Amino acid sequence: MSDGSDVTATPAPTEVRFQHSADLPRLLADAGCALLVSTYQAGQVVGVGTAGESLTFSFRRFDRAMGMAVGVDRLAVAGKDQVWILRDHSDLAPAMAPTGTHDRCWLPRSSLVTGNISAHEVAWGRTSAGDPDLWVVNTRFSCLVGLDDRHSFVPRWRPSFISRLAPEDRCHLNGLAMRDGGPAFVTVMALADEAGGWRADRNQTGTVLDVASGEVVTTGLAMPHSPRWHRGQLYVLNSGMGRLERVDPASGQRDVVALLPGYARGLAMYGDLAFVGLSRIRETTTFGGTPLAPYHDQLRCGVGVVELSTGRTVGTLEFANGVEEIFDVQVVAGTRSPTFGGSADDGDDVWVLPAQAEPA
Template identity: 80%
Template sequence: MTAPDAAPLPPTGTRGPTEVRFHHSTGLPALLSEAGCSLLVSTYQAGQVVAVGVAEEQLTFSFRRFDKAMGLALGADVLAVAGKGQVWMLRDHSDLAPRMAPPGRHDRCWLPRSSTVTGEIACHEIAWGTAPDGSPDLWIVNTRFSCLAGLDHRYSFVPRWRPPFISSLAPQDRCHLNGLAMRDGAPAYVTVMARTDEPGGWRASRNDTGAVLDVASGAPVTTGLAMPHSPRWHDGRLYVLNSGLGRLETVDPATGQRDVVAAVPGYARGLALHGDLAFVGLSRIRETSTFGGVPIAAYHDQLKCGVGVIQLSTGTTVGTLEFASGVEEIFDVQVAPGARCPTFGESAGEGDDVWVVPQQA
């Protein structure tokens, strides 16, 4: 491990900047460089999206505040961020990136340009798909209404799919629908914590009631998971985080059989797959009404918060990033392919300091 380092977290509300202390495995900067990518990480507890890149063989961090930042979806020229009561759109202004301080360091830059107000729908994961006309199509996991939805400026949201056991559209978080896997530009699989139609019914038992559902049929693909999250389709295989057990697993869609790829030292939530690497979000948890009694809670004093990097072919942990203070929970992790050192254009403690105007101005 490297020696601990620190970065200032931008202000939350009326509070001043919070120092975030972190440390990482010695080879993580080289690993990201060799993989040709950087990371985007959201934490709803701290209300931040963090871009993690590499410059001069050192990790770099850029923070952007979003109230209750959760799901992230990176498209060709836009980054969507699910926040409290709205979904933000950050446009890619990478032509400006090299001019950001310090000059020449950054190669990607995302700046907020608009948002759609959804109201409090507890939006969890979001993902870009492809509309019939070939245009980008954003799908959102509307957890409070137990459905998948789209966005339209005329409405709070547009319901597009719900599990067959959910009898009606209601703001009751019946099954805790939370994760979405895309395949060929369309929703393919979702995760739920329980197949129940009762308001808040998933809370009754969480250790073995989780399931992965097939969107096309609505049928369960595999069952018996503990608080599952983040299903992903990658290189012809289905992956899922069995969060309550701290495991990354593969699922055979034909039989429902699951195999453990790796165990991780945290509540696993947020998964990005890139080549032979899995970037897994890790959270510390406390004994609460949500997490109390979950199997991994027995090890709460040993859990880490950060990102673990797993080699898929071997199940070996090949890199780690751990937040020692300032951040306790990770929600989503996304890979930014081809990005070396991204930025959100903020200076710590100074707020927004970038304005984009037409060139003729």
């Protein structure tokens, strides 16, 4: 593990220390990608990239940052009471501090106010015309929604067992897998239709649902998150067990791909690699009694990199302090070192003007 001395980081509001496996920079560089990591507890989105043989880190504060979605020219971040839209301004990236380090830059351009819907994962799909189409997991109302500039949200789909829309977090719908530009699978913690009903037996009732049919694909998971469709296969995080699992949609059978030292939540797949978010767990009404709870002093917070073909953990990034819980992990393909430009936290504002901003 590195002692963090080789880390290049833009300023963060509070000191955050990292450790990582010695070969993680090379692994990211060879894969040709960078990472985005969200932590709602610390209210940050972290860009993780490489510069030479070192990791780079860039921070942007979002109140209760949760799900993220990387589009061709935009980034969506679900936060408290709103969803932020950042636009790609990568032509500005080389000028961002440290100068010459970054090659990808997003700057906030708008947000849509949803109110408290406990938005979890978000994902870009496509409209019939081929335009970007954002899907949001509305956990508080137990449904999938879209957004517009007139409504708090636009309901699009809900599990068949949910009898009506109500702000009661009935089944704890939390994860969304996209396939061919549309929603394909979701995770719920229970097939419950009463307020907070998922809490009754959450370590055994976690379920993956097929969106098209509404049918159960597999069940019996402990607080599952982050279903993903990758290379023709379905994966899910059996979070309370600290497992990455592969699911056969036809039979519901699950195979363990990897065991991980943390509450697994947040999953990005790229080639033969899976980037898994790991969290320490607290003894609360949510995490109390989780199968991992007896091992809380051995759990890690950060990202584990799993080789899908072997199940081996081939790289790690660990938050040594300042961050306890990860929510989402996203891959940024074809990027070396991402940044978010200036922010209100460091006073280094960035303004973008049209090419001909002066009046004639």
